[in-house]
Amino acid sequence: xxxxxxxxGIVQGVGFRPFIYRVASECSLVGFVRNRGDAGVEIVVxxxxxxxxxxxxxxxxxxxxxxxxxxxSVRYENDSGKFSKFTIAESSHDRVLTGSTIxxxxxxxxxxATELRNPKDRRFDYFFITCTDCGPRHTTIESLPYDRPNxxxxxxxxxxxxSEEFKDPRxxxxxxxTIACARCGPRVFLTERNGGRLTETEPIRKAGELLEHxxxxxxxxxxxxxxxxxxxxxxxIQRLRRAKHRSQKPFAIMARDLEAAESFTKVSEHERRxxxxxxxxxxxxxxxxxxxxxxxxxxxxxNVGVMLPYTGLHLMLFDRxxxxxxxxxxxxxxxxxxxxxxxxxxxxxxSIVDYYLFHDRDIAQRCDDSVVRMAGDRASFIRxxxxxxxxxxxLASCCxxxxxxLGAELNVTSCVIISDKAFISQxxxxxxxxxxxxxxxxxxxxxxxxxxxxxxxxxxxxxxxxNTSRFAREFGEERGLPVIPVQHHYAHxxxxxxxxxxxxxxxxACDGYGYGIDGKAWGGEVIYGGAEGLKRxxxxxxxxxxxxxxxxxxxxxxxxGILRGLDHLxxxxxxxxxxxxxxxxxxxxxxxxxxxxxLATTTSCGRxxxxxxxxxxxxxxxxxxxxxAMKLEASAKNGRDVLGLEPEFDGESxxxxxxxxxxxxxxxxxxxxxxxxxxxxxxxxxxxxxAVDKAKRLGAKNxxxxxGVAYNKQMTSTMERIVQxxxxxxxxxxxxxxxxxxxxxxxxxxxxxxxxxK
Numbered sequence: 001x002x003x004x005x006x007x008x009g010i011v012q013g014v015g016f017r018p019f020i021y022r023v024a025s026e027c028s029l030v031g032f033v034r035n036r037g038d039a040g041v042e043i044v045v046x047x048x049x050x051x052x053x054x055x056x057x058x059x060x061x062x063x064x065x066x067x068x069x070x071x072x073s074v075r076y077e078n079d080s081g082k083f084s085k086f087t088i089a090e091s092s093h094d095r096v097l098t099g100s101t102i103x104x105x106x107x108x109x110x111x112x113a114t115e116l117r118n119p120k121d122r123r124f125d126y127f128f129i130t131c132t133d134c135g136p137r138h139t140t141i142e143s144l145p146y147d148r149p150n151x152x153x154x155x156x157x158x159x160x161x162x163s164e165e166f167k168d169p170r171x172x173x174x175x176x177x178t179i180a181c182a183r184c185g186p187r188v189f190l191t192e193r194n195g196g197r198l199t200e201t202e203p204i205r206k207a208g209e210l211l212e213h214x215x216x217x218x219x220x221x222x223x224x225x226x227x228x229x230x231x232x233x234x235x236x237i238q239r240l241r242r243a244k245h246r247s248q249k250p251f252a253i254m255a256r257d258l259e260a261a262e263s264f265t266k267v268s269e270h271e272r273r274x275x276x277x278x279x280x281x282x283x284x285x286x287x288x289x290x291x292x293x294x295x296x297x298x299x300x301x302x303n304v305g306v307m308l309p310y311t312g313l314h315l316m317l318f319d320r321x322x323x324x325x326x327x328x329x330x331x332x333x334x335x336x337x338x339x340x341x342x343x344x345x346x347x348x349x350x351s352i353v354d355y356y357l358f359h360d361r362d363i364a365q366r367c368d369d370s371v372v373r374m375a376g377d378r379a380s381f382i383r384x385x386x387x388x389x390x391x392x393x394x395l396a397s398c399c400x401x402x403x404x405x406l407g408a409e410l411n412v413t414s415c416v417i418i419s420d421k422a423f424i425s426q427x428x429x430x431x432x433x434x435x436x437x438x439x440x441x442x443x444x445x446x447x448x449x450x451x452x453x454x455x456x457x458x459x460x461x462x463x464x465x466x467n468t469s470r471f472a473r474e475f476g477e478e479r480g481l482p483v484i485p486v487q488h489h490y491a492h493x494x495x496x497x498x499x500x501x502x503x504x505x506x507x508x509a510c511d512g513y514g515y516g517i518d519g520k521a522w523g524g525e526v527i528y529g530g531a532e533g534l535k536r537x538x539x540x541x542x543x544x545x546x547x548x549x550x551x552x553x554x555x556x557x558x559x560x561g562i563l564r565g566l567d568h569l570x571x572x573x574x575x576x577x578x579x580x581x582x583x584x585x586x587x588x589x590x591x592x593x594x595x596x597x598x599l600a601t602t603t604s605c606g607r608x609x610x611x612x613x614x615x616x617x618x619x620x621x622x623x624x625x626x627x628x629a630m631k632l633e634a635s636a637k638n639g640r641d642v643l644g645l646e647p648e649f650d651g652e653s654x655x656x657x658x659x660x661x662x663x664x665x666x667x668x669x670x671x672x673x674x675x676x677x678x679x680x681x682x683x684x685x686x687x688x689x690x691a692v693d694k695a696k697r698l699g700a701k702n703x704x705x706x707x708g709v710a711y712n713k714q715m716t717s718t719m720e721r722i723v724q725x726x727x728x729x730x731x732x733x734x735x736x737x738x739x740x741x742x743x744x745x746x747x748x749x750x751x752x753x754x755x756x757x758k
Contacts, residue, residue: 002031002077003052005043008100009070010391012039012146015132016067017088018174020059025169027055030083035145037093038452039100045086046079066103066133066278068391070421088175091145098402098452099418101390102137102146105222105367107280107310109134111172116312122161127204127313128186128359130178134278136222138390138426140178142364144450148177152362159184186361188313193354195346207357208317211326215354216240218331218345222311223367223386223426224338225331225345227353228254230323237296237327243352245334249624250298252282252305252369253325254314260324261306264291270377279387280310281370297327300619302634305371310387313359330368335432337439340366365446366439367426373711380711381737383411385427390447392421393735393745396501400756404455404475405748406444406468407431408488408514408740410625414444415744416453417752422498422745423451424736431467440471455481459751461743462487463515484751488514489525489707490534491746496704497529498749500731504530505702506537506695508687508719510709511739512552512606512626521545523604523707524654524683526691528698534750537694538652540608540683542601546593551607554621555614555628556580557590558607562660564594572664579620605683605709608656612679615664616672626708632676633712639677642670647686654686677714684718692726704731708739 007016012035020033020043029047036042045052056074063069108116112129115121123129130136140151148154158166162181165173173179180186190203200206207217211228214236219226227244229236231253241247255261258275265285267275274283282305291304298304307328309315317326330338331349339345340363345356367389371382381388398420405415412428425443429436448455460472462485469485476483486494493507509525516522517536524540544561551557556576563569573587580586593599606629613619613628618635622628643662648655659682663675691703703723710716710732723730736742 001049001052002044002046002079003056004075004077005045006073006097007041007043007069007071008097010066010068010101010103011041012100012144013102013137013177014066015064015172015176016041018132018169019064019067021086021088021169021174023055023058023062024086027051027058029055030086032083032087032089034089035091035147036095036097037091037144038095038097039102039144039146039450040097042092046083064132066106070099091147093145095452098454099392099421100452101392101423101450102141104138104279104387104389104391105136106134106278107387108312108315112312113315116315123181125316126182126185127188127311127316128180128361129312130176130180131172132174132176133172135178139223139363139365139367141450146177151177152364153178153180156180156185156361186359188357188359191356191358193346193350193356195356203357204313204316205320207355208319208321210355211317212321212323216352217355217357218349218353219313219328219357220342220345220359221313223363223365224340225349226328227331227349229327231293231297231325231327232323234294234296237294240327240352241296247623248299248627250301250305251327251329252307252371253293253297254307254309254328255325256318256323258308261285261308263324264288264293265304265306268374271374274372274374274379275306275308277387279370280308281372281387282307284371284373284382293325300631300634302637307369335430336435337429338366338368365426365443375713375716378734380732381735381741382711382739383427383741384413384424384737389426390423390450392423393499395420395422395498397498399752401456401752402453403457403459403748403752403755404444404448405459405744405746405751406440406472407744407747408461408468409463409466411737411740412440412468413741413744414440414447415748416447416451416455417748418451418453422748423447423453424745427741437467437471440468455479457481457751457755458483459486459747461485461491461515461747462517482755484754486747486750487517488743489522489527490529491743491750492706493527493529493534493704493746494750494753495733495736495742495746496706496731498745499733499736500702500704502702502731504528504698504700505704505731506691506698506700507704507706508691509707510605510687510705511707512604513602521600521602521604523602523606524608524687525603526687526694528694528700530700533753538649538654538690539603540605540687541653541656542603543607543656544594544599545602545607546590546599548600552622554580555610556620559611559614559660560590560594561599562608562611562657563664566661566664576620608660608683609679609709611660612663612676615660615667616675618672618676629709629712633680633714635673636676636680636714637673639671639673641678641681642666642674643678643682645682647682647689649690654690656683659683680712680714681718684715685722688719688722692723692728695728696726702729702731706733706738710738
C-alpha cells in the first residue's frame with residue numbers, strides 16, 4: 001500500500017522531517033519526506049496498511065513541539081515497489097499550496113543551554129548553539145524551501161563532525177539547518193566604537209564586564225542590534241537617553257534569570273510562564289516595593305519591561321558580572337527600523353556606544369522583540385514580533401478570499417488572511433521615513449512569499465495621506481487589485497469580530513487618533529459590527545484641539561480647550577507657562593485661539609486622558625506615544641473614585657467636559673492618585689454603560705473593548721465588570737495587539753467582507 005501525504009502549517013524548520021524519518025523507520029515503512037518550495041512538506045510511504053495507519057496516528061499525536069499541522073491530505077495508491085528504505089529527499093521547489101510558513105525564532109532550549117555550560121561538550125561556550133528545537137528561524141530565511149543554502153548559514157560550511165551529526169538520525173541536530181560549532185560556524189568579536197577589533201579571547205564575557213563598569217555596548221542578536229547598559233547605575237542610561245533623544249520613553253531590560261527578575265518586580269504564575277516560553281517576549285511587570293534598579297529605566301511608570309536571555313550569547317553576558325539585568329533596547333535612529341548590518345551600526349551608533357559585540361552571521365529578516373502585558377491569565381500583545389511572527393493566528397471561520405492589510409501609520413504591521421489563518425508580519429514601526437517604508441514593502445513581500453499568497457484585494461486605512469495608504473494604492477495598481485479603505489476604528493472592531501468568531505458586537509474603540517468617515521479626528525468610539533457591516537453608534541464628546549497637532553504633543557493645550565470659558569483658566573495657564581515651549585507668549589496665543597469658533601475637534605479618549613494628566617501635573621509633554629495616559633494610569637494605582645459622577649449622554653455624545661472640570665476644581669484638594677483613578681473610572685463607566693444600552697436595544701450579546709487605551713488595566717476591568725453584570729459577553733483582543741499593531745488584521749478582516757459582497 002502507498003500513501004501520498006501533504007502536510008501544511010508550520011512544518012519546516014521545526015525538526016519535522018527528522019521526526020517523520022524516525023516514525024516511518026519505526027513503522028517499517030519505505031519512501032521519502034521532503035520540503036516543498038511553498039513551506040509545506042511532502043511525504044510518500046509504502047508498506048503494510050496497519051503500519052501506514054500507525055504512522056499517520058503517531059504523526060498527528062507526537063509531532064515536534066514547535067510544529068503545527070494545519071492540514072494533512074492523504075491519497076492512497078498501490079505500492080510502486082521502487083523504494084528500499086526511507087530517506088529525507090532533496091527538497092522540491094514546487095509552489096502550489098498556500099498558508100504554510102516557517103516558524104518564528106525559538107529561544108535556546110534547555111538541552112542546548114546545558115551543553116553550553118558543559119566543559120566536556122564540544123559546544124561548550126559556543127554562543128551560536130542551536131538544534132532542531134531552538135534557534136533563529138524567521139530571521140535566517142532568505143527563500144524557500146527552508147534548507148541551509150536558502151538561509152544566512154549558507155556561508156558557513158559544516159565541519160566534518162557537524163556534518164556527521166546533521167546526517168545522524170539519533171541526534172537532535174539531524175537535519176538541523178542552523179547546525180554549527182566553534183570550528184565552522186559564526187564567530188563573535190568585540191570592537192571599539194570605530195570598529196577596530198579588540199584581541200579578546202572571551203569577547204562576550206568581556207562585554208558583560210564593560211556593561212557593568214558603565215560602558216554602553218551595541219550587541220548584535222538574531223534579528224538586529226540592541227544597545228545595552230547597566231541597570232543599577234544611572235550614568236550610562238542618562239548618556240543613552242541624551243544620545244537617543246529619549247528623555248522619558250521606557251527602556252526594556254534583560255534580566256539574568258527569573259530569580260533576578262523577581263528581585264525587583266512582582267511576577268505572577270502566568271507572567272512567569274510567558275517569560276520562560278520559547279518566544280521569550282518582553283513582559284511588562286509591576287515594580288516591587290523593593291525595586292532597586294535605576295529610576296531612569298522607566299520614569300514615571302509603575303512597571304518595567306523585562307525579558308530573559310533567549311540566546312547562548314545572552315546567557316554568557318552575565319557570567320562574570322553581578323548586575324541583575326542589562327538595559328536592552330532596540331538600536332535604531334528615531335522612526336527608522338532596527339539595524340542589522342555591522343557597518344551601518346558603526347556609522348550610526350558611533351556617537352552613542354562605546355563598544356560593539358558583533359558576530360559575522362548576516363540577518364535576513366530584521367525583527368524587534370515582542371512586548372506582552374498579562375491581564376490575569378490573558379496575554380495582551382503590545383507588540384507581536386520576535387518569537388511569534390510569522391506564526392499565524394487561527395480563525396474559527398474561513399475567509400473566502402485572500403486579502404492583504406497594511407496597517408495605519410504607527411506601530412505598523414502587515415497581514416494576509418488565507419482561509420482560516422491570519423499571518424501577521426513582524427513589527428515594522430512608524431512608517432514615516434523612507435527606510436521604514438522600504439522595510440514595510442520588503443517585509444510584506446517576504447510574508448507573501450513565505451505563505452505563497454496571491455492577494456485578491458488590499459485593505460488600508462481610510463486616511464488618504466498615510467504612507468501605508470499610498471503603498472496600498474501602489475500595490476493594487478501594480479497587480480490590478482481593488483483597494484478597500486477601512487476606517488481606523490472600524491478596523492479595530494472588525495478584528496474583534498473575526499478573532500472571537502462573533503456574529504455581532506458593540507465595540508468600544510479608544511485610542512489617540514483615527515481619521516473618521518466625517519473627516520474629523522476620532523478616538524473614543526462605540527461601533528456596532530455585524531453581518532450588514534459597521535456603524536458608529538456614539539462617541540466621546542468632541543473637544544477642541546488648540547493648535548491642532550500641537551495639542552497631541554502638549555497636553556496643556558488639550559486641557560485649555562476642554563476647560564475654555566472656565567473661571568481662572570487664564571491665571572492657571574500663565575502659572576504653567578514654563579511648560580510651554582515659548583512660555584507666556586505661547587500661553588497668550590493659546591488664549592487667543594480659544595476665542596475662535598473654528599478649532600479642530602477630536603473625540604479621542606487618549607486626548608482626554610492627556611488633559612487630565614496635565615491638570616494633575618503628571619505629564620506636560622508627550623515625548624513618546626501614549627506617555628501622558630500611561631503615566632496617569634501609573635499614578636492612579638491604589639486610587640479610589642472620589643468624584644462619584646454619573647455618566648451623562650446627549651444623543652450620540654458621551655460627556656467628558658464636566659468630569660475634567662471637576663478634576664480641575666478638586667486638584668490640590670484631593671490626592672492626585674484618587675483624581676487620576678476617578679478620571680479613568682468615569683470614562684470607562686460611561687463608555688461601558690452607553691455600549692450596554694446600545695447592545696440591549698440592538699439585541700447584541702457581545703460588548704468588546706479595543707484600541708490602544710484597552711491596555712489600561714483599570715479601565716478594562718471596570719468595563720468588564722459592568723458588561724458582565726448585565727449578562728453580556730465581554731471580549732478584548734487576545735492574539736492580536738489592541739493598538740495599531742493589530743490594525744492590519746482588522747483591515748484585512750473588514751476588506752474581506754466588503755470584497756466578498758462585490
